[in-house]
Amino acid sequence: MTLSENTKKLQDFIKSTPNPEDIPSEELHSLYQLFIDTIVDHNHLYYIDAKPIISDVEYDELFSYLKLIEEYYPSIISSYSPTQALIGQLSDGFQKANHKTPLLSLENSYNEEDIRDWAQRFWKIAEKQWITKWRYLMEPKFDGLSVEFVYQDWKLTQAITRWDWRIWEDITANVLMIPCMPKNISVKSELHFRGEVLMPKSQLEKLNKERESRWLTAFSNTRNAAAWSLKLLDSAEVWKRWLIVAIYEQLLWEPQDWEKLWLPTFNLPERFRYTEEIDDIVKWCLDPQVKQFLEEQDIDFDGLVIKVCDIPNDTDNSKDLGLFSEALPQNDKKSIREILWTTEHHPRWAIAYKFPAQQASSQIQSIDFQVWRTWIITPVANIDPVQLSGATISRVSLHNFDFIKTKQIKNKDFVWVQRSWEVIPYIVWSIKERRDWSEEPIVAPLFCPVCWWPITNIDIHYYCTNPKCPAQIKEKIVHFASRDAMDIWWLWESVVDVLVDQNILSSVSDLYDLCDIRKQVILRKFPNFWERSVSELAEQIEASKTKPLWRILNALWMPNVWKKIAQDIAHYLKEEKADSLDKMLEALWDDKLGELFWVWNKIINWIKLYISNPDTLWLLRSLEQHWVCFDATREEWWDIEEQAWDKEHFSLTWTFPISRGEFVKQMKEKWYVYDENPTHTTQIMFIWDKAWSKADKAQSLWIPIFNEWDEIQKKFWIETTTPIQNKTKIIQWWLF
Secondary structure, rough: HHHHHHHHHHHHHHOOOOOHHOOOOHHHHHHHHHHHHHHHHHHHHHHHHOOOOHHHHHHHHHHHHHHHOOOOOOOHOOOOOOOOOOOOOOOOOOOOEEOOOOOOOOOOEEEHHHHHHHHHHHHHHHHHOOOOOOEEEEEEEEOEEEEEEEEOHHHHHHEOOOOOOOEEEOHHHHHHHOOOOOOOOOOOEEEOOOOOOOOHHHHHHHHHHHHOOOOOOOOOHHHHHHHHHHHHOOOHHHHHHHOEEEEEEEOOOHHHHHOOOHHHOHHHHOOEEEEEEHHHHHHHOOOOOHHHHHHHHOOOEEEEEEEEEEOOOOOOHHOOOOOOHHOOOOOOOOHHHHHHHHHHOOOOEEEEOOOOOOOOEEEEEEEEEOOOOOOOOEEEEEEEEEEEEOEEEEEEEEEOOOHHHHHHHEEEEEEEEEEEOOOOEEEEEHHHHHOOOOOEOOOOOOOOOOOOOOOEEEEEEEEEOOOOOOHHHHHHHHHHHHOOOOOOOOOOOOHHHHHHHOOOOOOHHHHHHOOHHHHHHOOOOOOOOOOHHHHHHHHHHHHHHHHOHHHHHHOOOOOOHHHHHHHHHHHHHHOOOOOOOHHHHHHHHHHHHOOOOOOOOHHHHHHHHOHHHHHHHHHHHHHHHHOOOOOOOHHHHHHHHHHHOOOEEEEEEOOOOOOOOHHHHHHOOOOOOOOOOOOOOOOOEOOOOOOOOHHHHHHHHHOOEOOOOHEEEEEEEOOOOOOOOOOOOOOOOOOO
């Protein structure tokens, strides 16, 4: 059987037999050996080939079950088990090297219960040794390649990979090619450090673009890319990868030497969070702001590391001596780390808290085809549900058939899934190594899956040719009512589904018929349509008739016309004095439209094609008959927009006593212009609770910052009825 088949067999077995006591005696030895062989093969793919085919969570599940088997049946424990040593294979081209101190892996935790269980275990050991005081140190967990660095006679003499505890590969020649790697130190004696070799996210993006242009498989994450780069036999190529190094632990301790080291030389974080309370550690680990801050860096972190260390004689944190001082024994006594010591696989004095998965493997079960408002038919993959960043993902868009071809995706494939910006599920690549010949090519349908009209193909997209397709109608109405369009409340997708399915709505213009009292009487007969919701829906629809013109343009799903372009076009129409629908259409057909900065020839052609379509003209005339205003010169809203055109720009970051939408709305009413991110044109920056990267960027651009809520309210007349929450202390980190 293949590795993929063995993995699937063991995963199914774990689900069916969660308790190792229930394993039939005649199957015990063969099953135990299958676990060993499978995990060793996965170790080879992860550590040597840098091409894992299962996620960390799946690997931990296999590894944990293997440990359970050995706990229940200790007589069968093999010295070749991965629980006894991180068994792997040496690759060709590198010499063997010895570790004087084992480079152990960390035990993983995924929730508060795991952290507290770990704390309970070492408390029992500490109590037996009459140790009652210690402190915790929390560090970020680098997602890179673990390496031991050896210095002798002031120079870096050896760099050794971590794959096996004591013996592995000498990669010194490649490490010396890393630009930021310190080659010399100010101490002559032999020193051993542990650190990580990392690839910045920005560099991974460049590397993957280059590989995809050559039809090579892209790296799924920075760790795999860094590991693969360090295994290049041509050291000169390593220099081109722009790797970086973070050193965070001294292995062989010589107390007389550490004071002579200049820590910033090693790109060390100066100091992280110390506390004597496990409750503080739990709070920091579960704080989403900590996770978000690390994700905003150009380096990948996959969690946090919690360490136990002695309390120094002088507890003044201002005299902490950085990460190298954390394990110093006090008064020549054994340190708490020496007392806790290690298991065969991991240290007892440290544990890793893993963030909710940013990337996971899952299998595609089926393919659906979804019809969008622009008539495009988009393939969507239904996958086995996986947990990613706190959310359950079961459907992932495949975008178009060019995307499917590039990623080499087939139906029934195992794929790597991640959430872009922690929101949108995205397939990184297919795992071809897990195929078992049951996979099928994904083929475009011949007919629309909703209305069964023929489908046409233009470039990389497939389109439904039926303008009356129910799926298109629903998508158009939902978009028309969305916040950045006509901003009509109560028109959620579920409401639109009911109204279209019941033939109450057949186009966007039918929305305005809902203001008729007779239609409202019919609506009240449907489940979940209450008196208040129906009346408020009618009020919102009526109010939308006089919304700013840019909202109408954005709501009409013109191809390639989004919010910013719609605002620019509306301003152009105001200058052209387009005070009616006919004048608006005439101005949109004029080539002067191409003078706008963001409006290119392609967009102009799409606009002309759109407004010349008979169905579009019918819709626009119908909206006009329902008294939707197409006058671009209306003073009641252009006064504000016009005066804001040359007014000050502002930006803001994080939480305020009122919602950010309300804050922005009030500022715009005072003629200020909102910038989503601070730029050189931004003149005002608002900061209150839990500010991170935008605050740093504003400072680097020398933008005036307002961070006192009372001052903000008085100076900018911001109104709020929401009680002001207590400001929480911001977790400060100093990286590199």
